Amino acid sequence: MALRAACAAVCRRWRQELGNLSVNGSKSSTAQTGGLLLTSVRWAPLSRLHIDVPKDLTKPTITTSDEPDTLYKRLSILVKAHDKAVLDSYEYFAVLAAKELGISINVHEPPRKIERFTLLKSVHIFKKHRVQYEMRTLYRCFELKHLTGCTANVYLEYIQRNLPEGVAMEVTKTQIQQLPEHIKKPMWEALTEEKEESKS
Amino acid sequence: MAVAALQLRLILCPGSRGLRSFASAARPAASRGGPRSASRSERPLRRKALPPRTEKMDVDQDWPSVYPVAAPFKPSAVPLPIRMGYPVKKGVPMAKEGNLELLKIPNFLHLTPVAIKRHCEALKDFCTEWPAALDTDEKCEEHFPIEVDTADYVSSGPSVRNPKARVVTLRVKLSSLNLDNHAKKKLIKLVGDRYCKTTDVLTITTDRCPLKRQNYDYALYLLTVLYHESWKTEEWEKNKTEEDMEEYVWENSSSEKNVLQTLLQMRASDGSSVAPSREELLGTKEVEDYQKCVVQLKNEGENEENLSQYKESVKRLLNLA
Numbered sequence A: 001m002a003l004r005a006a007c008a009a010v011c012r013r014w015r016q017e018l019g020n021l022s023v024n025g026s027k028s029s030t031a032q033t034g035g036l037l038l039t040s041v042r043w044a045p046l047s048r049l050h051i052d053v054p055k056d057l058t059k060p061t062i063t064t065s066d067e068p069d070t071l072y073k074r075l076s077i078l079v080k081a082h083d084k085a086v087l088d089s090y091e092y093f094a095v096l097a098a099k100e101l102g103i104s105i106n107v108h109e110p111p112r113k114i115e116r117f118t119l120l121k122s123v124h125i126f127k128k129h130r131v132q133y134e135m136r137t138l139y140r141c142f143e144l145k146h147l148t149g150c151t152a153n154v155y156l157e158y159i160q161r162n163l164p165e166g167v168a169m170e171v172t173k174t175q176i177q178q179l180p181e182h183i184k185k186p187m188w189e190a191l192t193e194e195k196e197e198s199k200s
Numbered sequence B: 001m002a003v004a005a006l007q008l009r010l011i012l013c014p015g016s017r018g019l020r021s022f023a024s025a026a027r028p029a030a031s032r033g034g035p036r037s038a039s040r041s042e043r044p045l046r047r048k049a050l051p052p053r054t055e056k057m058d059v060d061q062d063w064p065s066v067y068p069v070a071a072p073f074k075p076s077a078v079p080l081p082i083r084m085g086y087p088v089k090k091g092v093p094m095a096k097e098g099n100l101e102l103l104k105i106p107n108f109l110h111l112t113p114v115a116i117k118r119h120c121e122a123l124k125d126f127c128t129e130w131p132a133a134l135d136t137d138e139k140c141e142e143h144f145p146i147e148v149d150t151a152d153y154v155s156s157g158p159s160v161r162n163p164k165a166r167v168v169t170l171r172v173k174l175s176s177l178n179l180d181n182h183a184k185k186k187l188i189k190l191v192g193d194r195y196c197k198t199t200d201v202l203t204i205t206t207d208r209c210p211l212k213r214q215n216y217d218y219a220l221y222l223l224t225v226l227y228h229e230s231w232k233t234e235e236w237e238k239n240k241t242e243e244d245m246e247e248y249v250w251e252n253s254s255s256e257k258n259v260l261q262t263l264l265q266m267r268a269s270d271g272s273s274v275a276p277s278r279e280e281l282l283g284t285k286e287v288e289d290y291q292k293c294v295v296q297l298k299n300e301g302e303n304e305e306n307l308s309q310y311k312e313s314v315k316r317l318l319n320l321a
Helices: A002-024 A084-101 A149-161 A188-199 B002-012 B019-026 B100-104 B113-126 B137-143 B181-194 B212-231 B235-239 B254-270 B278-283 B285-300 B304-317
Strands: A071-081 A104-108 A113-120 A130-148 A168-177 B146-154 B168-173 B201-206
Touching (some): A149 A168, B168 B212, B181 B212, B285 B304
Antiparallel strands (some): A071 A130, B168 B201
16 A cells, blocks of 8 residues: 555656656756656657647538529427427527527427326236326427528538437428429410421 | 556666566565466556546636547546536535436537537538528518428437428419419319418428429429419310309309399389390499499408498499489
């Protein structure tokens, strides 16, 4: 035990000296540590042992295409969970993300639903003794207005990748479109013209 | 760290350089038989428990690099004095070390406001702007009359699929389609329940195909077919009777016949020699007024205004006013 305590004490002091080493970068303290071969070894400061993600990763490239972007008049996201605190945190995250990306968002809370059922407590007989279970589903609804297809895909992917465990989501998209070409005029006039042309 | 421990022992006992001798020096008395008597190099070296990382964290450190992705709660990496759990009597909730409650609940430590802002900065390049000309709903309606509703579902379970995801609903206002009077009435008759009279919206919901894009194509196909068929006039449409009419039409109605009959009788009883023709009678102002009132009553229903107008027109027609 005494040996262990002594080891711990030396460890701590040694680590502090290592910290000094990295800051100073000098070789003068090698003498204090009793001739250890420290000069050849670079010790990273222990508080920053976590290696950061290298910053020279190639960013995903942005591709643009000529086809017109789809337009969404409304995006309704309904999130269901068993825990109100998780929904509150998720709401804060979704609202902040929408504000940062410049999307107008409204949040409301539909009333919760509780499903209850009663079962017999015992395997055999004892009808008078039952046990009751319930499943609580809490809801949160985010309404987004006026999104383009690209923005909607980006936002939805970001939201869905960070969906916590035990939370489900339903997304309802309302897309607006122009009238297709074949509905602009009835085709019977064109057909009769073609028939006349083919006859003549 | 194993190298560090080894070198530490070399400091403490500089004379004994060999591992074996150190082992014997450290544990001379404790002789354990069986598998424990294997030498120290074959047993894994036991690490000492280090102080938690939280003691070395600065106040202004970069938190998103501690929790870059969703990770379980690590009490040694989160420098907050969190307590969670139901306390015993005269006690406090349990501390964070070894607390299962903190592990069970999903944590948002990787989604701090700083992290969210950083993510959004990177994501902004992939977003496009909404066209500024379409700021109100009416303008959207005017330029983009068709609305398509689709649904997506995300949940955890044994299957990723959700059968409700293939439903597609197409909504369009009939006023934005190029239809004449006959075509509009025929379309409404063809479509039945799917048309709402108050909002003038036709709703087509498709579910019969297994894929969402197939359902969308089918919905557009239905709209095209309805549009073109409603412009056609079939032969059996000439047999349309009064019961089939959507709104009351004055021409060739019993009300018209009654009025004509009454007026002819009145003129005959007055003793005028010339019997006025049908067109003359119909052209008079009182008869037109009466026609308007009757049509209004039948189409819009009975209310105070309509009934009083009808009363006035009847009085004028029969020369009672």
